[in-house]
Amino acid sequence: MEEQTSSSQDLLVDETACASLKDTTRWSGIISIVLMICMGFIALGLIAFLFLGTNLAPYFNKYGSTNFSGLSSGMVSGMIGMIFFIMLLCVGVITYYLYRFSTQTRKGIDWKDQLVLEKGISSLRIYLAISCVFSIFSLLSAIFKLIKLL
């Protein structure tokens, strides 16, 4: 009897929670697919810079807000290529964990598999942790902008 009472007090992934989680996986799945498409565009940009990079330095010196005059064209293309690569890496990691959360959680709920569900929620935790690091970077960048203006 006591066991029944304690188990009834334990938290459950009940039907309401399942419905919410399933809907969440649907939306997060869409976001991860959009991010994959963005990754494709970033990869295209990276390839473009790898092939056209050496010809782009004069363009950036003429039209860009940053002055590259002290750098050789190879260095400029290398820098831009590196930026694209880091962006690709960041978006790739975030997308991987978001997609993993989406698929594993859905499978966990559909198959009623506790372990798979746990893996899915663990991916959500990692996704949110990485997103938090990026949001700290954007906060720092906003603070620097404000300091620059003051």
Next chain:
Amino acid sequence: MESEIHETSGLSVSPRLKDDLRAAANWGRWIAIISISTSVISLLVSLKKGSFFGALIAASLTVFIYLYLFRFGNLVKQGIETNDQDALNTGLYNLQTYFKILVFFLIIIFIIAVLAIVFLALGASLGRR
């Protein structure tokens, strides 16, 4: 009794799931706090630059979106700490709403981007003539 109110799905909040959910809730809360702070600072930057209206809209949208993530963090944490099933469910519902709104804005951004590309292409082709 409890199972009458909350229909069971055969899945439980195991200790590992509890830890992951608690950590996810904590990260979610931090993201919300940091993002809202960022938008407020950006608003101040825009105020200095003189483009206040657009920044105000962006900041209010950011607050609107991240409030759901903040609620997810708070309610899930509360649900786990107090064994409150309703709080946990409401928290998860807020996470669902957060992602739903994100998708909605992504679609809007996508449409704007496509329209911008179309108009740029049209402008470029008209400019050549």
